[in-house]
Amino acid sequence: MSRLAAVREATANAGLGALLLTPGPDLRYVTGYDALQLERLTCLVVPAAGEPFLVVPRLELPAAEQSPAARLGIEFVAWEETEDPYALVARRLGQVERVGVADRMWALQSLRFRAAMPGTEQVLAGSVLRELRMHKSPAEKAALAEAAAAIDSVHELIPQLLKPGRTEREVGRDIADAIIASGHARVDFVIVGSGPNGASPHHELSDRVIQPGEPVVIDIGGTMPSGYCSDSTRMYCVGEPPADFLAYYGVLKRAQEAAVAHVRPGVTCESVDAAAREVIAEAGYGEYFIHRTGHGIGLETHEEPYIVSGNTEPMQPGFAFSVEPGIYLPGRHGARIEDIVICGETAGERLNHTTRELVVV
Known part of the structure; x- marks a missing residue:
């Protein structure tokens, strides 16, 4: 089983609607993409049901396309400077009760997600990824x-x-x-x-x-x-x-x-x-x-x-x-x-x- 498939399965088993992984070790673990941590949102969305997609600022798209994430066959969703990427994620996900957010997600990003998905509970993605990350291949x-x-x-x-x-x-x-x-x-x-x-x-x-x-x-x-x-x-x-x-x-x-x-x-x-x-x-x-x-x-x-x-x-x-x-x-x-x-x-x-x-x- 691929690492991404294992993460999707673990997400579903944990009763979460999706994982939201911003730049940091969790994103790098799942995709190999060592993305820059910026105020502009980069976020891998891994739904428990449905296909994962990577939301990136338009100006970061070339870097993402040259990263190991490009070999995973996931959709890249580039957003423009005048768009709200948090609303974009909320629309594509639809109504979900709980999501796992990256342990290293900035508070400003977590709060923006909370505003975009007010009925969705946030838990730490580490609770899903810990078993996978502890067992070294x-x-x-x-x-x-x-x-x-x-x-x-x-x-x-x-x-x-x-x-x-x-x-x-x-x-x-x-x-x-x-x-x-x-x-x-x-x-x-x-x-x-x-x-x-x-x-x-x-x-x-x-x-x-x-x-x-x-x-x-x-x-x-x-x-x-x-x-x-x-x-x-x-x-x-x-x-x-x-x-x-x-x-x-x-x-x-x-x-x-x-x-x-x-x-x-x-x-x-x-x-x-x-x-x-x-x-x-x-x-x-x-x-x-x-x-x-x-x-x-x-x-x-x-x-x-x-x-x-x-x-x-x-x-x-x-x-x-x-x-x-x-x-x-x-x-x-x-x-x-x-x-x-x-x-x-x-x-x-x-x-x-x-x-x-x-x-x-």
Whole structure:
């Protein structure tokens, strides 16, 4: 079954009259079209009964016709500057009780649809697409493996870039260049957390000068031309590491290994989180592990499934997600080890293969 046909079937099974997918990962997943997010409406309409069609501004029609969406055989409906595209969609759909709107649809577009279809309830399209997007196909697994190999190659360069006296921002700029040089189409994030900044999991680059003897968290990722994302964290130290850091780095490494080893079909997402958390808590660092163990990854860096307490979703073959426990000591330093893992038929498979040992430069 084609992806578009699977989406139509899922829409009908969910009791929705249609899905309305504006530019973003949902549209790209269904059609391959990486459309610009503009104030002018571009929207794939997937009726539960009837043929799908893509509404595009007239000036975006050439780009749409050159995109992978053109190979799907769907009708392109171009609208003129003086037309109301929301009314156009409402007329073509007719009266429907419920529609699914793209999770990343702008509020102004959702509200315009609500005005054009006042009797229609809106729900998130993610409720329909989540099962399809969580189960990665062989082609998607290959794309994620390519992304992982590319970001691994960047981590291999980090020891050449980390030097005492350089600022986080200077190092981050070089890393961003290396991410593009590795084959990524876009840099999504670069975290260089030196010394006490490493205790902030989502630290932004700063002008702080990296000092000798400081651990440095390097968390980096980007988007490949395929649309699939990379995300990997490794730990470095500029010179001799502090004794208190070494005391918990070994704990963190065991926790990450325990979580990956726990992955297999049938275990719950929260049990993978628990496998990492138990190791850290037993060593006395539980209060310093302040975030979930992981997140799904694909066309978005963060997507379902989330590896967190309370998520009782059973692991299934094809699930792709990060395993990234962390320990963060406020005002001192922190550490995180992150790999992308795919749940296979019997066990988890790491996609990242650079060393998880502390790299001293």
